[in-house]
Amino acid sequence: MDFEYTPEQEAFRGKVRAWLTENFPPELAIDDPMDDRIAPNRQILEKRRAWQQKLAAAGWAGLSWPKEYGGRAANLLEQVIFDEEYFRARAPILPGYSGISLFGPTLMQWGTEEQKKAYLPRILTADDIWCQGYSEPGAGSDLAGLQTRAELQGDYFIINGQKVWTSGAQYADKIFLLARTDPDAPKHKGISYLIVDDMHSPGIEVRPLITMNGHHHFNEVFFDNVRIPKGNLVGPLNEGWKVAVTTLAFERGIAGGGGHAAQVRRLAELARRVEIGGRPAWDHEWVRQELARFLIECEAAKYTRLRSLTRLLKGLPPGPEGSTLKLVGSELGVRIAGFASELLGAYAIMGEPTALVPDAPRWQNRLLSSRQYTIAGGTSEIQRNILGERQLGLPK
Ligand SMILES: Cc1cc2nc3c(=O)[nH]c(=O)nc-3n(C[C@H](O)[C@H](O)[C@H](O)COP(=O)(O)OP(=O)(O)OC[C@H]3O[C@@H](n4cnc5c(N)ncnc54)[C@H](O)[C@@H]3O)c2cc1C
Numbered sequence: 001m002d003f004e005y006t007p008e009q010e011a012f013r014g015k016v017r018a019w020l021t022e023n024f025p026p027e028l029a030i031d032d033p034m035d036d037r038i039a040p041n042r043q044i045l046e047k048r049r050a051w052q053q054k055l056a057a058a059g060w061a062g063l064s065w066p067k068e069y070g071g072r073a074a075n076l077l078e079q080v081i082f083d084e085e086y087f088r089a090r091a092p093i094l095p096g097y098s099g100i101s102l103f104g105p106t107l108m109q110w111g112t113e114e115q116k117k118a119y120l121p122r123i124l125t126a127d128d129i130w131c132q133g134y135s136e137p138g139a140g141s142d143l144a145g146l147q148t149r150a151e152l153q154g155d156y157f158i159i160n161g162q163k164v165w166t167s168g169a170q171y172a173d174k175i176f177l178l179a180r181t182d183p184d185a186p187k188h189k190g191i192s193y194l195i196v197d198d199m200h201s202p203g204i205e206v207r208p209l210i211t212m213n214g215h216h217h218f219n220e221v222f223f224d225n226v227r228i229p230k231g232n233l234v235g236p237l238n239e240g241w242k243v244a245v246t247t248l249a250f251e252r253g254i255a256g257g258g259g260h261a262a263q264v265r266r267l268a269e270l271a272r273r274v275e276i277g278g279r280p281a282w283d284h285e286w287v288r289q290e291l292a293r294f295l296i297e298c299e300a301a302k303y304t305r306l307r308s309l310t311r312l313l314k315g316l317p318p319g320p321e322g323s324t325l326k327l328v329g330s331e332l333g334v335r336i337a338g339f340a341s342e343l344l345g346a347y348a349i350m351g352e353p354t355a356l357v358p359d360a361p362r363w364q365n366r367l368l369s370s371r372q373y374t375i376a377g378g379t380s381e382i383q384r385n386i387l388g389e390r391q392l393g394l395p396k
Contacts, residue, residue, distance in 0.1 A: 016085040029090040031362050035369040037093035038168045038217045052094045052126040062124045069120045099123035099130035103176050106247045110235040133163040133177030144187045150179035159226040169206045169219040182238050193240035195232040213368040251377050261298040320391045327383040330373035337366040
């Protein structure tokens, strides 16, 4: 593992930082970009869309995409450096993230030339916002159990069924989805990966699902005899599972939540301000020990992330670190939020800034939002199954 950045990489960091300082509109800065990755309303969505367009025009959107599709063909470390700087600037997740990080790279691998030409350029420029139609009421961890049907009739597929937890469907122009095209085949066969070009097509209904922090993050999406051209199939008919797995691999890479070390450092500052039992919280040994334990775990996660990166840079396939980081990162986030509520007491459930804890809303949000990362992109139990079976060799 090499811990040092080369002078070229440091120069690249300087260039990114300078560009962000000059161009990022401060009014768009947010505290927890991952939680707020779906804009809370259309006005903010449009501002973020304009921001994505600005990034795209300067060549910063889809950094690692090949040049022929509008990217910069940046290498992995440049992408990492860019992400570090981007989050340091507290810039929001782009409205087109689902297209940029999930659908676009999948299409590059599986799509026809015609599909690539039609869809890829519009992703980076935020002309098309995509959402992901995988989960269903009876198919989440067991995704291959999905029941939505797509029946081939002449030159069209006719889609019927329901998706759920569809992030950002309320703003999306298009959806990539999985549907059963051969109901008689075994579970993992007979699934196809399809594109619905227009979320406003007749027969599509999007119903909001409001999360406990009041945010309209995801939706139910119903399909009632929705017609799409045969050419909207990505990859081979009935072999969509392989295409779906490509998207999932890109998704695992970005799941888990983040910013834990910065949160722990902020809690250490707050521990000196708030009191527990009539004394500054910091004076209690258990408070200091808990903070130290969290920071140690953050460091361990950091080195695991670097180990994973080193593997990829050496051209090796992704190792078990992906599941480890997803599991440890998301569970750590929940524990930090739980500790914050013990430390801050009533301040952790205030939705408004206070004189003593100006960032109270942030801790309320952490308490309500951190759990999502233990579910999205594969639950903690599923990660434990993967690690148990594939790493430790335990029986199924
Ligand atoms: C914030 C957020 C955004 C999301 N966005 C999208 C999206 O845009 N598009 C989309 O398609 N989906 C999305 N999802 C859905 C997500 O992929 C599913 O929630 C996830 O795969 C889990 O499926 P489920 O909710 O059906 O839970 P289930 O699979 O029903 O699981 C319920 C419980 O049983 C446990 N369990 C299940 N199977 C096993 C097993 N084999 N061994 C041990 N325990 C098990 C689980 O760990 C969990 O605790 C999102 C979810 C969240 C939280």
